[in-house]
Amino acid sequence: MSTATTTTTVETRAQPARSPLVSWLAVVAVMLGIFSIVTTEILPIGLLTSIGASFSLTDGGAGLMMTMPGFLAALSAPLVTAATARIDRRLMTAAFILLLALANFLVAAASSYWLVLLSRVMVGVTIGGFWSIGVGLAARLVPADSVGRATSVIFSAVPLGSVLGVPLGTFIGSIAGWRAVFVVMGLFTVAVFVMLLLVVPALPAEQAPRLTVLGGMFRSVNTRFALAMTFLIVLAHFGTYTYVTPFLEQVTHVSSGLVTVYLLAYGAAGIAGNFLGGSAVARHPRATFAAAAAMIAGATLLLPVLGRWDLGAVALLIVWGVAYGAVPVCSQTWFAKASPDSPEAASVLFTASFQATISIGALVGGVVVDHTSPSTLMVLGGATAFLMVLAVWAHHTKKSTGPMT
Numbered sequence: 001m002s003t004a005t006t007t008t009t010v011e012t013r014a015q016p017a018r019s020p021l022v023s024w025l026a027v028v029a030v031m032l033g034i035f036s037i038v039t040t041e042i043l044p045i046g047l048l049t050s051i052g053a054s055f056s057l058t059d060g061g062a063g064l065m066m067t068m069p070g071f072l073a074a075l076s077a078p079l080v081t082a083a084t085a086r087i088d089r090r091l092m093t094a095a096f097i098l099l100l101a102l103a104n105f106l107v108a109a110a111s112s113y114w115l116v117l118l119s120r121v122m123v124g125v126t127i128g129g130f131w132s133i134g135v136g137l138a139a140r141l142v143p144a145d146s147v148g149r150a151t152s153v154i155f156s157a158v159p160l161g162s163v164l165g166v167p168l169g170t171f172i173g174s175i176a177g178w179r180a181v182f183v184v185m186g187l188f189t190v191a192v193f194v195m196l197l198l199v200v201p202a203l204p205a206e207q208a209p210r211l212t213v214l215g216g217m218f219r220s221v222n223t224r225f226a227l228a229m230t231f232l233i234v235l236a237h238f239g240t241y242t243y244v245t246p247f248l249e250q251v252t253h254v255s256s257g258l259v260t261v262y263l264l265a266y267g268a269a270g271i272a273g274n275f276l277g278g279s280a281v282a283r284h285p286r287a288t289f290a291a292a293a294a295m296i297a298g299a300t301l302l303l304p305v306l307g308r309w310d311l312g313a314v315a316l317l318i319v320w321g322v323a324y325g326a327v328p329v330c331s332q333t334w335f336a337k338a339s340p341d342s343p344e345a346a347s348v349l350f351t352a353s354f355q356a357t358i359s360i361g362a363l364v365g366g367v368v369v370d371h372t373s374p375s376t377l378m379v380l381g382g383a384t385a386f387l388m389v390l391a392v393w394a395h396h397t398k399k400s401t402g403p404m405t
Contacts, residue, residue, distance in 0.1 A: 025199040026141045027150045030134050032192045033097050034157035037127055039165025040100060040185055041069050046170030046263055047178045048245050050256075054178070055113040059246045060366030065120050066242045067366070070359030072124025073131070077352040080129040089133055089140075089203035094196045096130040097189060104186035108179045124355070131351050140203055159274040159325055162267035170260040222338035223349070225395055230331045230350075231357050232388035233293050237324055238361030239368070240300050240381035244317075247303065247374035252313045265314055266321040273325020281326070281333045289330040290392040293385050295323030301382030304375035328354070 044051060044065040052062030084092050103122035110116045138150035169181045248254040248262055273292075281288040299320035306312030332350050339346040368377045 022199055023142050026201065027138065027153050029192065029195045029199050030137055031154045031157045033093060033130060033196060034134055034154060035161055035165065036097065036100060036189045036192050037130055038158055038161030040104060040123055041127060042161060042166055043169045043181060043185065045242055046166045046245060046259065047173050047181060049249065050173055050178045057113065058370050059243060060370035063242055063362050063366035064117060066362035067359045068117055068120035069124035069127055070355040072121050073127035074352040074356035076125045076128030077132045077348050077355065081132045081348055089137065090200045092133055093130055094193055096126045097193045097196060100126040101186050101189035101193060104182045104189060108182035108186065127355060128351060132348050135347055158328055159267065159271040162270045167260045167264040167267060170263060174256050174260065220338050226331065226334035226338050227353050228391060229289060229334065229388055230353050232384060232391060233296065233327055234354055234357035235361045236381045236385035236388065237296060237327065238358045239365035240378050242362045242365050243369045243374055243377055246369065247378065248313065250374055252307055252310060262314060262317055266317040269318040269321030270325035273322035274329065277326020278329045281330050285330065285333055285337065286392055286396060288326060290389050292323045292326040292330060293388040295319055297382045297385035297389065299323065300378045300385065303378045
């Protein structure tokens with residue numbers, strides 16, 4: 001694989017000195033932008049049955065709300081990044097967050113399900129565009145010796161979306177209805193939009209990967225393997241987790257109020273998994289990724305048996321949360337190690353593949369749950385996660401060359 005990265009370069013002007021406080025406020029603004037995106041994307045998981053009932057939908061039909069954003073994000077990540085290569089990054093991030101606010105208000109006011117799906121298209125475009133730009137901004141917002149901490153702050157938005165966003169949204173929905181959740185989310189996103197404009201400096205575009213660079217990455221064995229692993233584990237996770245609320249209501253017989261508590265336990269475990277995985281994957285990328293997949297496989301395979309009781313369901317959700325918390329950082333690390341000379345392209349490919357598989361998982365899971373049961377879906381998801389463990393083992397036995405250990 002060619003390691004030369006083709007980029008579009010734009011001359012940048014020297015930026016005026018900024019106080020450390022303002023610089024870190026800019027980092028927080030980007031983090032809150034990603035938090036808004038993650039929360040909006042996965043909010044339907046906790047509200048699935050309520051929204052479905054409003055439009056007389058099956059659980060699988062309501063699951064299209066998870067399918068739409070992922071597909072659009074996968075398409076927009078490379079296309080939007082390349083198309084906006086010369087536009088100021090501050091303006092682009094603010095524009096994407098404004099689009100997200102409009103999407104939240106649209107779904108809150110939707111009189112028919114096709115308007116809900118239209119709003120999810122807008123969410124997908126926001127995910128692909130903002131994520132591909134935002135995750136790389138830390139180096140331009142703080143001094144070099146603080147980039148690592150700033151990057152950690154930005155990525156903390158991912159587990160926080162599960163810990164705070166989804167349970168809180170589910171709680172608000174149980175009190176005021178699901179539409180109120182999206183109104184609140186829309187208002188919060190408007191506040192993030194204002195903050196981005198106030199504290200993020202002008203960021204003239206410096207470089208963006210061309211589509212030809214992305215195509216060249218597929219010639220790398222490790223890149224193709226990263227795609228395969230990401231596909232299997234994200235398919236297993238979102239094929240099942242999208243429908244965890246119907247499982248808890250139908251199998252564990254949990255009330256709508258307690259579903260919030262269960263999802264909070266899962267999300268808190270996800271934060272722990274994020275930090276544990278981030279610490280371990282730098283030293284043992286293969287073993288860490290395999291361990292996360294094995295834990296997801298075990299949790300989902302056991303849920304139909306032990307998940308009939310409250311204690312068993314909570315315990316397995318905590319194991320599941322710890323495991324999935326490590327998955328995004330493991331996947332991104334593999335892509336980055338597979339293409340060390342093309343970090344921007346690796347970020348775009350990670351975003352596109354991850355989001356596309358979220359959509360496929362939600363879609364396949366919806367078909368399965370509509371034709372079988374939530375318990376059957378959990379078993380199939382667990383088997384898929386176990387296939388990923390076997391794939392990692394096969395990769396190890398082949399003693400593939402490259403940076404993976």
